[in-house]
Amino acid sequence: MKDLQLKSQRFRAEREWDWRRLDGLLSRVEGRSAASLSDEELLAIPVLYRSALSSLSVARATSLDHSLIDYLESLSTRAYFFVYGTRAGLRQRLARFFVETWPNAVRGLWRETLASLAITVAAALVGYILVINDPSWYGGLIPGALAEGRDPTATTAFLRKILYDSGGKNELAILAAYLFSHNAQIAIFAFALGFAFCLPTAFLLAENGLTLGALFALYASRGLGFQLGGWIFIHGVTELFAIILGGAAGFRIGWRVAFPGDRSRVDAAAEAGRSAAPVIAGVVLMLVVAGLLEGFARQLITSDLIRYAIAISTLIIWTGYFYLPRRRLGAAR
């Protein structure tokens, strides 16, 4: 009997049990979750993973059994993805996101944020000046469907009614949900468009600003500018801030793809994408808040002063949250 005549055969016989154990544990983890393993089994995986890796190295050097090497490669890869995969708990991750990741990411984009703020403000000014001097521009800047009757031919009374009309309660909730999903989609879109070298994002921001400026000019020409400010900014501070941040995230990507500096274009893009992604995730949350304010608070609160008070406090809250210097979480840990 020439049993186990080759070194590679003996090698396999000695270690096969460990491989199969690792295989079994990984199958359970992949099927359900890490919670289905006991602590002991969980701790065994990294050890078994390293022994599988060393088996792979040995097998590549000494064994000519191809199926064995294929198996060890696939086993090591699966174990690698588990050992080095994402595993922090959801609650932990969320806490980290709000305390650290999101504000840091927003602060990191300050240059881009200033740029998108400048574009929005400039476009709003242009829109305002154009319409205040020649109301016929209004139709060109705001498409009819969006205007909903708010055009230069409307009566002042009608324009005023829009500002203080609170619809039925049901419609408000629908409005809030619709506004949120619509705006959030636009913000994600602005981020994605940044990839095309910033220009489409800039266009999107400028369009947004022009619309705002034109609307202001229309109301200001009827002496309703102050009232419109309350109507818009009660939710607009949050919403405009979110859109400006979305644009900033897009700019970061487009800029780094166009001008990668001393890094390779691929690396620069990946780095920019990772640093900007938390901003967009946060922007979606901001737009939830904006949707609620727009759908409910704006329609239920009709006092201009209270509207302005809410607008100013949201501005203070957001800027404070993002930009106030704070102790680093890392230092406390």
Next chain:
Amino acid sequence: MSAAEVRPAAPELRRFITPEGVDLRLRIGTGGERAAAFVLDVVFLVTALIVFSICAAFAIGGLNAAVGGQSKESLGSAMLIVWLLGAFALRNGYFVMFELTPRAATPGKRIMGLRVAARDGGRLTAESVFARNALREIEFFLPLSFILASGVGAVDPIGGWLVLLGLLWTGGFALFPLFNRDRLRIGDFVAGTWVVKSPRERLGIDLLDAQGAAASAGYAFTPDQAGAYGIKELHVLEDVLRRKDKKTLGAVADRIRAKIGWRPREGETDAAFLAAYYGALRARLETQLLFGRRRKDKFDLG
């Protein structure tokens, strides 16, 4: 007996060094696999959306019948809200949620045996997953919107040209994976990820254990005979033996017999001969390996 037919060379293999310093040689998902996975995901997504909408509609109907009259309207609008938010969550959350699980793959990718991984060998972070899926907005939904707009554009010629230009522009985004070696789509490019095969090989039996001892009992090969081939041929032989296709076994056995000048003995089957020869060849090549000589193929006479 060309190796290329049985075990195709793999241009989609990539170096991937773990922190322990071992190259795992990942296999990149091909364009076809990626596309198939995406189509599957879209089918799942649309199906889920339709089922969700039907459920919402039925819920409205059922509840309306139950309460009737006064609160009818508020129920309807409540369902509309649920639908609006649900559709948004499905469209944006489907890919992200599934790729954040330990498997790092949507159902479509799982079916195709794919998974997402960080290109630098590090952890796959939530930021990366979010970024790669946010970019789907310009890769898929933007071209789609131009395609849908083409029906409208047909009315006036300028609109038509604009739509065509837009389609060309955004088509470049959608087809991005076809223009790079690693099949990165724009989302992968921006997020620093790639999509790799997530293989699940079963550990086959060692051919030497299975037939070796019993079958090779009466076979004795001279060193010249056992050393007629190299590693490449050994692997082809391994594949042939594992597949157990009778015709191939016969053809391969005949070729080898002719090459090494082997006279078939009484009652010798092709399979038994090949198993015995596999054992002898592997023993010889592995011994050479231990002495630091890796004989690539039969032409490698070193």
